[in-house]
Amino acid sequence: MMSCGSPPTEVEDEYEKLVIRMNPPRVTVDNTSDIAATLVKVDSANKFGSLLEVVQVLTDLKITIRRAYISSDGEWFMDVFHVVDHEGNKLSDSEVINRIEQSLGAKALRLQSSKSSVGIQAIAGHTSVELIGRDRPGLLSEVFAVLTDLKCNVVAAEVWTHNSRMASVVYVTDGATGGPINDSDWLDKIKVLLRYVLKGNRDKRSAKTAISKGATHKERRLHQIMCADRDYNSEDESLEEEEETSDRNKPFVTVENCIEKEYTVVNVRCKDRPKLLFDTICTLTDMKFVVFHGTVITEGPEAHQEYYIRHLDESPVSSEGERQRLVHCLEAAIQRRNTEGLRLELCCEDRVGLLSDVTRIFRENGLAVSQAEVSTRGSQAMNVFYVMDASGNPVQSHTIEAVRNEIGERILHVKDDSSSTSRDSGRLSFGNMIRSRSEKFLYNLGLIRSCS
Structure with missing residues (x-):
């Protein structure tokens, strides 16, 4: 993957466009491999932000991602998403294919920060x-x-x-x-x-x-x-005390370096909800981290996400302060959208x-x-x-x-969302009984479990 630590030169920009034209994104929809969900498979030339673009399109289409398997070493990425529509059914609308292809073919929007209130x-x-x-x-x-x-x-x-x-x-x-x-x-x-x-x-x-x-x-x-x-x-002590009483609702986030493979491994466990994957991928992308491998699995009401990440210059997290900030930012990204x-x-x-x-x-x-x-x-x-x-x-x-x-x-x-929550929980548990081919593939690579 091309390093993006500094703005790309005109030559790099034209090279990227050429690669995309020669290798346009391939999106396939598989409704046979998983009896509980549709598999959306995306193969494309890699560029920083590609993963977020795909997840953003799925999220905007109100598609629920039950599982995801991410692999983006080198100049190519291959992602597999197990998805259902907002009613928990398999997909039948071809619009998702067109939307993803259009998104991946467009130039990624450059982030512009603002300090204004x-x-x-x-x-x-x-x-x-x-x-x-x-x-x-x-x-x-x-x-x-x-x-x-x-x-x-x-x-x-x-x-x-x-x-x-x-x-x-x-x-x-x-x-x-x-x-x-x-x-x-x-x-x-x-x-x-x-x-x-x-x-x-x-x-x-x-x-x-x-x-x-x-x-x-x-x-x-x-x-x-x-x-x-x-x-x-937190702005004040009273709020911190309030948060301590609700630790059971707080996401569990760990960040550790895997020295052998020169990755930083991020694990997230929390209550599952819509748009959760978008929130975590968005945070990692805006913090200038590249997700090289990842696994997302929902188990009943709980979601487990594991990412193997590096900085844009391909270095892992290098200090305790940076590790703590990444943990806090991911926790906040998850909690911001929690509905109360x-x-x-x-x-x-x-x-x-x-x-x-x-x-x-x-x-x-x-x-x-x-x-x-x-x-x-x-x-x-x-x-x-x-x-x-x-x-x-x-x-x-x-x-x-x-x-x-x-x-x-x-x-x-x-x-009242309680009835739909319990109904979906049963479907998720049933779906998780099936180990997909893509999960076996990542397991054999040793990229599903964290390094000890």
Whole structure:
């Protein structure tokens, strides 16, 4: 594999394009080898970020990855994914093949870091607003209220909270024209007012603003924003004590050097959930690590991931400080997306100010939003909120009923995931009884088990 420690020269860039043209990605779908899942096999010329691109495509298609086997020594990578659709069935749609091939054939987007707490970026169709600040009850309501007051329409958003920090990527349009916002004075006003809201009277880490650049994948950008904000470090002692009481939910991450093979071996064990593989691969990639070999297996409700990694210059982790940082960053990446609270789904006709009104009702009824995903399909708003009370406790049923009565019982629904979780657990356990050919292959290479 070509070393990518520094930006590629024009010759290297053209060589990479030539290799891809001569050896286009090969994607095959196998529905016969595994009775419980579809095997998606990807062979392609290797370049830094190839693995993340594949996982990102599968994740965006809402495909669940039950098992994965990764091998990328040399200038070629071969990945095998055991996948099912969102209902736990084998795949039958050929769209996954086209999407992966298109992704691998395109030039990887270059990462661009941003130290700002509020970044604004005008891209096709909308303007992207990035936020980072200290989390508190009612913060999201204040953010949406400011955007509504400034005549902005929110068409999509993702909100994460972790370790008392809140990060969000919000896509807005001009409320009058429906197009992106390009007026510099308008953008400056948005930044100033949102920074004022984020900073509040306690946050000392949200004083800077800047205009972001690039067009990074939304969820990957959230990981980058929160990691740059060092959300993997607790802000106060009370939060650390709170975390100690919930160690049973904490992911188990180990990082050890395998001296004989000059790899660093990363092991992750945690509760399985959607998009888990994306979160770990995204973190390793953004920390400039290359995954040379890897195995991902879900056992019932638990997931086990093992990666053999090196730096871009092909050196393993070299210090205890670096090892600890890698552990903390992986733990944080897993925990950021862990959903806490009651899931509420809002489905209705979209309008300017909808989110401001809904989150205001949440705030007035003492609800705090721990995570949110906002999207618009045509004229319909399709929004998901995870809510708790202002103290972080489960929401009382009478509070939810009051909120539903005010917003509308027909458009705000309470979602219970417990039945689907138990149903999927049975399927996963059954699927794991079968040892696939790809697993045997990696086992024979000695790359499934960690070095002692």
